[in-house]
Every structure is written in structure tokens, then in C-alpha cells.
Amino acid sequence: MTAGPAGAAPRGPLAGLLVADFSRILAGPYATMLMADLGAEVVKVEGPRGDDTRTWQPPVREDVSTYYLGVNRNKRSVALDLTDESDAAAARELARRADVLVENFKPGGLARFGLDFETVAATNPAVVYASISGFGSGPGGRSLPGYDLIVQAISGLMSLTGDPDGDPYRAGVAVFDVMAGLHATIGVLSALNHRHATGRGQHVEVNLLSSALSGLVNQTSAFVAGDVVPFRMGNSHPSLFPYEPLPCSDGDLIVTAGNDGQFRKLCDVLGLPGLADDPRFLHNEDRTANRGELRPLLVERLATRTKMEWFREIIAAGVPCGPINTIDQGVAFAEEVGLDPVVTAGDGDAGVPSIRNPIRFSDTAAEYRLPPPTLDEHGEEVRRWLTEGGETP
Numbered sequence: 001m002t003a004g005p006a007g008a009a010p011r012g013p014l015a016g017l018l019v020a021d022f023s024r025i026l027a028g029p030y031a032t033m034l035m036a037d038l039g040a041e042v043v044k045v046e047g048p049r050g051d052d053t054r055t056w057q058p059p060v061r062e063d064v065s066t067y068y069l070g071v072n073r074n075k076r077s078v079a080l081d082l083t084d085e086s087d088a089a090a091a092r093e094l095a096r097r098a099d100v101l102v103e104n105f106k107p108g109g110l111a112r113f114g115l116d117f118e119t120v121a122a123t124n125p126a127v128v129y130a131s132i133s134g135f136g137s138g139p140g141g142r143s144l145p146g147y148d149l150i151v152q153a154i155s156g157l158m159s160l161t162g163d164p165d166g167d168p169y170r171a172g173v174a175v176f177d178v179m180a181g182l183h184a185t186i187g188v189l190s191a192l193n194h195r196h197a198t199g200r201g202q203h204v205e206v207n208l209l210s211s212a213l214s215g216l217v218n219q220t221s222a223f224v225a226g227d228v229v230p231f232r233m234g235n236s237h238p239s240l241f242p243y244e245p246l247p248c249s250d251g252d253l254i255v256t257a258g259n260d261g262q263f264r265k266l267c268d269v270l271g272l273p274g275l276a277d278d279p280r281f282l283h284n285e286d287r288t289a290n291r292g293e294l295r296p297l298l299v300e301r302l303a304t305r306t307k308m309e310w311f312r313e314i315i316a317a318g319v320p321c322g323p324i325n326t327i328d329q330g331v332a333f334a335e336e337v338g339l340d341p342v343v344t345a346g347d348g349d350a351g352v353p354s355i356r357n358p359i360r361f362s363d364t365a366a367e368y369r370l371p372p373p374t375l376d377e378h379g380e381e382v383r384r385w386l387t388e389g390g391e392t393p
Contacts, residue, residue, distance in 0.1 A: 010074075012039025013364040017192075019043070020098035021075065022091075022115070024051040026148070026174055027132045027208070028104040029071040030181035035100070035188070036074035037357040037366040043382055044075040045091060047082070050375040061352065064372075072372035073345035073354055078383065079376035082113045093386045095120045095127070100188055102130045104146070107137035117203040127201040128191040130184050136207040146208050148174035155212035156230075160219060163234045180211040240284060241291040242266070245324060246299055248307040255298070256320040260284065269317045270301040346371030 017040040021032040029044075029051070036042040044051075053068040061069060080087040092114050095101055101120060103110060110116050117129040131137070134146020149170055152158050157175075158168035187204035195201055213220050218239070222228045230238060237243035242263075245252035257263040260283055264276040275281055275297065280290045287294055302310055307323045314321045325333060334341040344351040345368040357366035 010036075010039045010041060010367065010369060011364065012037070012367055013361060015039035015364075017041065017099045018097060019100040019102065020094045021045060022101065022103035022105070022110070023132065024104065025053055026071060026177040027181040027184065027206075028102050029053075030178060031130070031132075031184040031188070032075065032102050033071050033073060034181075034185050034357065034359075037368070038359070039364070039367070040100070042075040043094060043378075044072065044077045044373065045094065046077055046079050046375060048079055050079070054375065069352055069354070069372045073352065073368060074370045075373055076370070076378035076382060077373035077376055078379045082115075088113050088115075090383060090386050091115060092120075092123075094382075096123045097386075098124065098127060100128045100130065100192070102132070102184065102188070104132040106146075107131065107133050107142040121201060121203075125201060126195055126199060128188055128195060128204060129201065130188050130191075130204040130206065132180055132184050133205070133207045135209050137205060141207070141209070148177040148208065151176045151208040151212050155209055155216065156219070157212060157216065160216075160230055160232055162232050164232050166232075168232065176208045176212045176215065179215045180206050180208045183211050183214075236291070239288060241287045241294065242298060246295070246302050248302045248305060248310055250306045252324045253302065253307040253310055253314075254322045254324065255314065258284075258320070262319050263287065265317045266298075266314065266319045269314050269319065270298065272297065272301060343368050345369075 014035055017035070019032055019035055019040045019042040021028065021042050021044045023029055023032065024046070032040075032042045032044070051068060051072070053071075054065055056067040057065040059066045078090075080091050082088045082091060095115055103115075108116065111119070114120075117131070120127055120129060132146075133142070134151060135141030135144045152170050152175070153168075155176070158170055161171065162169040184204065184206045187206060191202050191204050219230045222230050222238075235244045240256070240258055242255045242257050244254070246255050247253075255266065257266045260276075263281070263284075267273055267275040275294075279286070281287045281294055311321055311323055323329075331341055339356070341356050342353055343356045345354045346352060350371050352371040354368065359366065
């Protein structure tokens with residue numbers, strides 16, 4: 001394990017790991033933030049103009065992009081111009097000391113600075129070097145730009161999203177960037193476990209398109225295993241019913257009666273006990289095939305009360321359901337059920353509200369030591385540490 005630059009010693013399950021973060025935008029920074037929350041010391045290397053998301057606004061908090069704030073807590077920032085030889089040398093020294101290096105340049109883009117895997121591993125054979133790209137490092141994909149929206153289109157996700165007769169839509173969040181960040185984190189932790197056993201690091205590669213095809217789960221399986229090409233169904237599910245929004249008197253309620261027992265309970269709550277024994281609706285495959293006949297019967301009853309009234313009663317009966325909320329209502333609901341979703345990264349006036357790391361540990365809790373750094377906020381101390389001869393500051 002390698003010591004990091006000066007500062008309060010982090011705790012957590014990844015304490016003692018030094019992560020050199022050469023990534024920007026979302027997938028890489030999200031992965032390194034998760035590692036930082038769990039105790040890794042993360043040094044965020046930025047170009048002279050900083051991470052692009054610093055300028056992705058509105059919205060802002062005190063003139064800082066909330067996009068940037070959302071994925072960069074618990075890190076130290078150093079601005080290095082890799083075209084400047086002294087800065088490139090500092091970057092190579094950081095890579096030499098790092099336990100983990102994460103980058104999302106175009107494949108091969110760091111080679112001219114001596115920061116590609118082969119060059120870094122020659123002086124740091126234990127390094128776990130994670131590369132995130134849009135379409136992989138092969139000759140067909142290495143030159144393609146890796147933007148989440150493009151991958152949502154190319155992967156087929158947008159062909160599944162939207163009304164059946166309407167236009168394709170993107171997801172409301174960069175879902176494959178987030179997924180690739182999670183896959184990169186899994187890859188890094190797996191490689192660290194291998195290093196623990198063998199002493200050897202390795203190159204971990206993740207790309208957005210592969211993450212997308214894996215994350216489309218039943219939809220890609222329908223094609224590769226069943227030779228069926230899925231299509232847009234709005235909010236309906238191809239294999240389950242009810243499993244979609246149903247209108248109440250003041251808005252929609254998601255109702256997901258995923259098996260025959262749950263459907264029977266739903267019918268009892270709605271005051272339609274005979275419906276569960278109707279041969280048209282007896283089993284899931286029957287309900288799915290006859291959804292056009294079943295849906296109006298459910299909607300007629302749900303329209304008599306508000307979505308929250310039905311939510312409380314249907315949930316109490318053991319049938320999964322939930323209102324369609326806005327983001328603020330979603331955060332409020334997480335607070336209501338005791339998840340404490342909002343934490344403060346940093347102390348005092350410098351603290352920034354943030355969403356809690358979703359992983360909970362019984363002994364080694366996530367920490368929120370540092371607010372997202374300003375550009376080159378820790379540049380002086382990081383440079384000083386890198387020029388010292390020892391491994392500790």
C-alpha cells in the first residue's frame with residue numbers, strides 16, 4: 001500500500017490505497033468517488049482548464065456546477081499540463097506510486113505522455129490500471145467518441161424508451177456512464193484481490209457499449225437467446241402485468257403484482273375479489289395476454305381514490321407499488337423510510353450537501369471527509385509530495 005499526500009488519514013475498507021484519477025466527466029469520476037468514500041486516497045489530475053463538468057451548468061451551487069459536485073467529493077485536485085514535461089513527469093511519478101490508476105482518455109491517448117498501461121506497469125508492476133472507453137480499445141471502436149447519449153442510441157436502449165407510436169427517448173440520466181463506473185469499480189476491486197494473492201497488477205478495461213448490452217439484461221437476452229427483437233411499449237412490461245403506472249384520482253401509481261399471489265391480494269384490496277379467479281387473469285401469462293381487458297377494470301377502481309391513499313393500503317396488503325415522484329419527493333421519501341440520503345461532504349461553511357454512498361458496512365462506514373475540490377486546490381501539496389524521495393509526505 002502506498003501513502004498519499006498529507007491530510008487526515010482516511011478510514012474505511014479501502015484505506016491505504018492510493019488512486020490516481022486521470023478521468024473526467026462522469027463514468028471515471030463516479031467510480032473514483034465511490035472508492036474515495038470507502039477510504040481510498042484519490043488524487044484527481046485535471047488539465048489546466050479543469051474537468052469539463054465544472055462548466056456544465058446550470059444548475060449551480062455558489063457558482064459551481066452541481067454536476068461536478070455530484071461525483072467529485074473526497075478527492076484532492078492537482079492541475080497538470082501533460083504537454084509540459086515537468087508536469088508530465090509529476091504525473092508519471094504519481095502513476096508510479098499509485099495502487100490504482102483510472103483513466104478515460106481515448107484508447108492509446110496517454111501513451112505519448114508515458115502514462116499508458118505498459119509504460120506505467122514497467123515501473124509499477126503492482127498497479128491496477130483501469131481504462132474506461134466508449135467502444136473498447138479494438139481497431140473498430142478505439143476512435144469512436146464515448147458519450148452516454150450515443151451509446152444509449154447505438155445499444156438499442158432508446159428503441160425501448162418512449163410511447164409505442166412515439167419517438168425514441170433517452171433515459172433521464174446518463175445511465176450507461178454510471179453503469180460503466182460501477183463495472184470499473186468492480187473490476188478494480190477484483191484485480192486488487194488478485195494482486196493480494198499474486199502481487200501482480202493488471203489492466204482492467206471497461207467500455208460503455210459492453211456495459212449497456214450487459215445492463216439491458218432481459219432485453220438483450222430476448223434477442224440473443226430467443227431471437228426476439230424487443231420494441232417500445234411505453235411504461236408496459238413485455239412479460240408482466242400489472243407492472244406499470246395506473247391512474248388514480250390525482251396521478252399515477254406504479255403497481256407491480258409480479259405473481260399470482262400478489263395479484264390476488266391486489267384484487268382483494270381493490271374490492272374485486274372475483275377477478276383473481278377469472279380464467280382470463282388466473283396466471284401471469286393470462287394477465288399479460290389479456291392486459292387490454294384487465295387494465296380498465298383496475299383503473300376504474302383506482303380512480304376512486306388518491307395515489308397516496310392507494311399506496312398506503314396496497315403496500316400494507318403486501319403488493320409492491322409506489323407513486324411517481326419528482327426528485328425532491330424521492331429524496332423526501334428516502335428520508336421518510338430512514339435511509340438518511342443526504343450527507344455533507346466536508347466541514348463547516350465549506351461543506352457541500354451530497355447523496356450518501358449507497359453501500360453500508362457494519363464496521364467500516366463510508367466517510368465524507370472532503371468537499372469536491374476547486375481546480376488545483378491541492379496542487380502545491382501534491383507536487384511537493386511527488387518531488388520528495390520517500391513514499392510518505
